Amino acid sequence: MSQLDLVNVTKRYGEIVAVDDAALTVPAGSFICLLGPSGCGKTTLMRIIAGLESASAGEVRFDGTRIDATPVHRRDFGMVFQSLALFPHLSVGDNIAYPLRIRGKGRAEREARVAELLDLVRLPGVADRPISQLSGGQRQRVAIARALAVSPKLFLLDEPLSALDAKLREAMQVELRQLQQRLGITTIVVTHDQREAMTMADQIVVMKSGRVLQMDRPIDVYRRPASPFVADFLGQTNCLTAKAGSGGAEIVGATVPGLDLGAGRREAEISVRPEDVAVRGAGEAPIAAEIEFVRDMGSTIEIYLKTAAGPMIAQRPTGHGEFSIGDKVSLAIDPAAVVVFPDGAPR
Numbered sequence: 067m068s069q070l071d072l073v074n075v076t077k078r079y080g081e082i083v084a085v086d087d088a089a090l091t092v093p094a095g096s097f098i099c100l101l102g103p104s105g106c107g108k109t110t111l112m113r114i115i116a117g118l119e120s121a122s123a124g125e126v127r128f129d130g131t132r133i134d135a136t137p138v139h140r141r142d143f144g145m146v147f148q149s150l151a152l153f154p155h156l157s158v159g160d161n162i163a164y165p166l167r168i169r170g171k172g173r174a175e176r177e178a179r180v181a182e183l184l185d186l187v188r189l190p191g192v193a194d195r196p197i198s199q200l201s202g203g204q205r206q207r208v209a210i211a212r213a214l215a216v217s218p219k220l221f222l223l224d225e226p227l228s229a230l231d232a233k234l235r236e237a238m239q240v241e242l243r244q245l246q247q248r249l250g251i252t253t254i255v256v257t258h259d260q261r262e263a264m265t266m267a268d269q270i271v272v273m274k275s276g277r278v279l280q281m282d283r284p285i286d287v288y289r290r291p292a293s294p295f296v297a298d299f300l301g302q303t304n305c306l307t308a309k310a311g312s313g314g315a316e317i318v319g320a321t322v323p324g325l326d327l328g329a330g331r332r333e334a335e336i337s338v339r340p341e342d343v344a345v346r347g348a349g350e351a352p353i354a355a356e357i358e359f360v361r362d363m364g365s366t367i368e369i370y371l372k373t374a375a376g377p378m379i380a381q382r383p384t385g386h387g388e389f390s391i392g393d394k395v396s397l398a399i400d401p402a403a404v405v406v407f408p409d410g411a412p413r
């Protein structure tokens with residue numbers, strides 16, 4: 067078992083509350099992404115887990131035991147940071163073997179382990195190369211291999227792929243996930259990239275202003291966001307106000323039959339994803355709109371719309387209709403695809 071529990075963890079820097087009463091459980095063997103905008107406290111939370119920072123209040127537990135007072139090097143966690151922090155004057159092999167050397171492992175054991183780790187990160191045979199001769203993606207793999215050298219109980223990565231170009235980054239996301247699954251190691255990754263989180267995570271933790279807003283499977287964070295903030299942060303969405311009406315609710319002045327806002331609620335914030343907004347000819351569907359902009363993404367078309375209640379966005383697979391700027395159209399919303407938020411959910 068290697069489960070991590072954060073129990074009401076708060077971190078203050080003077081007036082600033084970097085982490086605000088965060089409670090979460092990372093189950094053994096799972097891959098968790100901490101996701102949120104810049105400054106929301108992801109790195110601070112990660113540093114508290116690693117032991118590089120102490121919490122102002124709350125507890126960090128690993129395998130049920132409090133580790134708040136355990137120093138970094140005694141936690142046996144593997145860490146990879148954005149900067150990678152590789153030693154430029156050492157070879158690839160010496161970099162990877164470094165944590166083994168400081169633990170007093172002999173040369174033969176170190177060399178065998180380095181070869182094994184280089185195979186694991188798909189960089190066989192480069193142990194003698196200088197770090198300076200490696201590409202960004204290769205350095206990334208060396209940093210991962212070094213962090214895994216001592217078979218850590220917990221693997222922590224803070225924006226590990228952010229220095230890579232888009233294509234390599236996507237490939238490394240898949241590799242990192244596959245590597246984690248092969249090893250079965252409990253892993254926490256900090257990212258501000260929602261696509262990256264969706265690709266890798268068993269569960270996504272969405273943070274805002276130091277608080278954990280939601281922790282769920284990627285599909286549930288996307289399909290069942292708990293707040294307008296989460297809906298908006300994960301992909302695109304239409305956040306609208308709905309008013310209770312007879313037999314349904316009114317959105318953008320049009321009745322959506324069967325949409326229930328909850329008992330006694332006259333008004334609610336709702337979210338509907340662009341792919342759940344159907345675009346029809348003028349007058350064919352309840353909501354009148356005009357096309358303001360069309361973005362052809364190759365496999366899908368994003369249609370930016372003007373309605374009486376403000377801008378909306380729809381998305382269609384390419385080849386399902388012609389959409390031009392200035393077209394008068396109408397929109398239909400599938401009530402089953404609408405998420406209704408509770409009052410006061412963070413925006």
Ligand code: ATP
Nearest residue numbers: 079082083084103104105106107108109110111258
């Ligand atoms: P980013 O994605 O930009 O790295 P983040 O989500 O990782 O952001 P943190 O670096 O954890 O955010 O910072 C959270 C808040 O705490 C910010 O307001 C930041 O300015 C503040 N903060 C972080 N470290 C310190 C520090 N050592 N002293 C004072 N304030 C700090």
